[in-house]
Amino acid sequence: MVSQQRSPFTPGSIAHSLPGRDVHRNRINVSLTNLSVYRELDGRIRVFVGPRGIGKTSLLRVAQKDAETRTFTTVWATGGDSVSLCVDLANELGKLVTEKWTTTAKAGLLETLKTIRLNFGVASVALSAVGGQDTPEFVGAARALQAGLTAAARGVMDAGGVGLVVFIDELQAADPVGIRALAYAWQHMQAEAADLPAAVFAAGLSHTQDTVAKAVTFGERFEYRHLNNLSHDDAVMALVEPARACGVGWELPALEAVLAETQGYPHFLQEFGDKMWEAAGYPGPGGALTMHHHPAARDEYRIARDALFRSRWTQATRVEAKFITAMASLGDGDVKRKDVAAGMGTTSTAISMARQSLMDKGLIAPSSHGKMRFTAPGFAEYVREHADIDDAE
Template sequence: MAPNPYTPGQVPRVLAGRASELRRIEDRLARVVTYGELGGPLLVFHAPRGIGKTSLLRTAQARASELGFVSAWVACSRERPVLPELVRAVQTALEKAEALPRGGSGGRWRRRLERITLEVGVPGAKVQAQLATPPPAGEAETPAIGQAPIAALEGLLHDAASLVRDRGGAGLLLFLDELHVASADDMSVLLNTLQNLDGDRAHNPLAVVTAGLPVTPEALTRAATFGERSSFVALDVLNEVDARAVLTVVAEAVGVTWEDDALDAVVAEARGYPYLLQLIGSSTWDAVRPESGASIGMADVRAGLPAARDQLTAMHRARWGAASRLERAFLVAMAASERDNVTRAEIARRMGRESRAISVPRERLIAKGVIEPVGHGLVRFTTPGFGEFVRGLDEE
């Protein structure tokens, strides 16, 4: 058979659509390339799981490298503080690009990076001490962030970006994926650092591109009020033309075509979700094992669907398994409505609680990316089929 060209759960071979989003990034890069200056405020792509945030950032990373950028990539995680990871990622990027000076000054750079890693890695102690003294009555409790980590990070990013530029590169590009899991302290340091770098933007040839779940904008604004001046871009499901392209472009590259009715069926089933398109494409391919020159028809799609649905059920099961009892009650109430967008009042009523009393499970489920707010107090599930899955759990 021709090799399976689909990539469920991995960066796609070809990114379908997303032209305007890529242009947003490229505009920032162009500023760095042309003026050698900071590429604007923090750029934040936000979307539920599986919509294509990481894929977009990875594609941008590849383009940026052609433009002469050195890029550092951080996948934020709850297990590790983000800022030391960021410093390490910058170091790795500089080393890979062979941008670090050789000899004695190279050694000084490495020692400095180690020191900065330590400096940005312990914001907790300082912040805790400051929070221990309650703010004067009437003053809002904004977390006080130590200046040391900001100054350390600012110095590092300035020097690293200048180093790249001085050696003939375009500048430094930072990617922070899964930004929503970064602590408020880390977000605050990052935002303050960027604000300071913007104060001297002509000498800071760098740009920062980030992605996270739909809670990210709110979390950033909470971490620092000026966080709201970041550029927020919501990623949506793919339109029909782009959804078809996800299936056809990589298949045609290995000599396999899709018949129209088969394509229509998969596009309808996936409802524009990139992950589902890749998943169904992949399971169809594995069921049929087409040779180059073959075409995929309706019968092939039917043969592949059960495996795709099993995989999806496993995902749903994992989300259900990670939910607390109260969150499960919330999900059951939400699923029972059988509508796409469900009001808070209806969920509360079905749970037999006051509307105000369901805030905690609601926030947690949003933070986990299982549901998302769609305005006016409405929420919906972030993956198609999850409501049906929950309704099917009648034994619970």
């Protein structure tokens, strides 16, 4: 009797493999190699952007693992975890101190981190009050963050480390003061600490570049790379390779049926793959995923998918719900902003706040100039079939 195996698919969790992301992973590894070889600061903050469920966090976590395998010291922060990205970074940098650190390096970093925590509250109030101007309080906070990053990198080096790599997830959710301070700190470090092997990699939703642009007037320190749905071949790999590693195959009709339903959206590929594995009875080596398992798996997949869609729908305000409904009525692909406005009986300018809010929530994403799309395939159809405008709050 063939033994059972747990599912190799990971819906909602960090993916074990990253098909279709080789180009991005290679870019990260080139940056890490340059840090190792040239022993210099990576002057650009590299940001991977895309909708929810596209695999940004998985890419960052794999990159963190790659960096640590190459003996870099890493820190991880998440935008929106608290009131301040600066304080989050300070707390994470403080965890780097080990018994290998010199007394001087340890004292210098801890004192600097204390300054960051003290300065942030003042800087936040000052920046909000003057609409983003460079108040003395803000400049002090940005310089404090710069000093903290510099002290941490030097401490790592003094302790025999290769370099420091900072990872920031959900950058679009970080406070404007924190984003601005990070941009200023990295700009100053390029001139004043260029000899330090340090880098920043971040991830955020599709509109992260707009969020950063509102927080800081210069953007040349940020490089953006967009993550899209997987191609057909990469989607095949996302389904076939995890199963193959367990000695389990896919019958071609079942594979193509899952591909057609999920349209290369990484989260849905993992979800449907997981439901197929369950429907097949958690197969052992020599097993196969077939069309015999597909109907039950499809039903369970759609229950999970629709629960996600329902959650997104119920989180929408009344205005956002009208926006979503108007957008869904125009079809399943890219739609023009002006057509959505017309469907709502208003102007393009009048829908700006709702559009921004829906991007903040990750429900829609800009696709090209003047156009946008839903981030998850099938959501437009779900809205047309199930959504009742009176249910939105």
